[in-house]
Amino acid sequence: MKDYLVLISCICFLVFLIPGRFRKYFALGGWASIIGYLFFELPYYFSINNFMYPAIALLSVPFLYITAKYLLRDDPRVMQISTVAAVAFLIYAPFGYIPALGDWLIAAVAGQTSAALAAVGYPVTFEAWNLMERNGFQTEIILACTGIQSIAIMLGVAWGVQSTLKQKVAGFLLVFPTIYILNIVRNVFVITAYTEQWFPYLPEIAGNGEFGYESFFWAHNVMAELGALVFLVVLAYALFMIIPELGTLADSLYRLYRGEVEGIIRPTTAKSEL
Structure with missing residues (x-):
């Protein structure tokens, strides 16, 4: 099952690179599949006493929630980070498959x-x-x-x-x-x-x-x-x-995710910096 999740994620991200009105849903499918893969891999990581990837899997839950929320709004920042993931899969796929x-x-x-x-x-x-x-x-x-x-x-x-x-x-x-x-x-x-x-x-x-x-x-x-x-x-x-544009993107993503996390932790007092 977990190998299929990686393949599904790869396909979704590659389709996301094709312009179209539904591409954001493919990006969402790509993120959800790869995070699902992380959780399916948890028994293996625990068997080799590797705790970094389980920590990443745990942190990926709020990441997926925030990313999905803004993907559905066609937010250019999460569309951009999804493009980064798609290009990474495009490079990895020939060697992986x-x-x-x-x-x-x-x-x-x-x-x-x-x-x-x-x-x-x-x-x-x-x-x-x-x-x-x-x-x-x-x-x-x-x-x-x-x-x-x-x-x-x-x-x-x-x-x-x-x-x-x-x-x-x-x-x-x-x-x-x-x-x-x-x-x-x-x-x-x-x-x-x-x-x-x-x-x-x-x-x-x-x-x-x-x-x-x-x-x-x-x-x-x-x-x-x-x-x-x-x-x-x-x-x-x-x-x-x-590539200075990367610094601009990183800063905007940091503000986006930090603001959302603060809003989850302190919903009545946190102020978004979006």
Whole structure:
């Protein structure tokens, strides 16, 4: 079911890009489907002790309510953020839904990660085309390990607003190589930390019953996730410098959602800043 929700979301956002009087409903269907996917994924996230995505799922409920409210009003701000999401799906879809293309990217990232690991003195062997082994610990490279989601999202941010061709090219040159290279660094860090057992701490929090999982948890679910979050904020700021319209959109969206949240929390005293 959850895989169908991602597909439905993708289709809805792509149809949203086609001009028409009903496009706002497709945007709403896209947001609702992707948020539904987050909730269907909760058992998996809890099984690997990943609490960032459950937190995102919880926060997505008021986001969906506010977004739906203003989509139905044809508000240009939520139409714009929906365009960002649609462009991101347009970039991600070929890799997510064409197996040959997705496998090609996985194989490329696996090979480059292996080469980088060997270069820093932690060589691995391949048990399968995308399965690495070192010190008895195996790590599988999947599509989520390629950085394509982050690349698609940030290119959606860069290309989902009105900008010049020069700005779009500059955005691509900033986003793609930066995220791709840093994702390889991230993979090297996580695999090394896991296979060398750098962080075997607090198994009651970080363990899942699998021997040595604690090091993977701290490296992947905590350090790499927080590092990626900080990096994406910095990258977004850099994009704002290249494409000033993004800063204007971000500020207007912040005011919109903050005003609505304040109105929910303090309905009798909050004043909208829309």
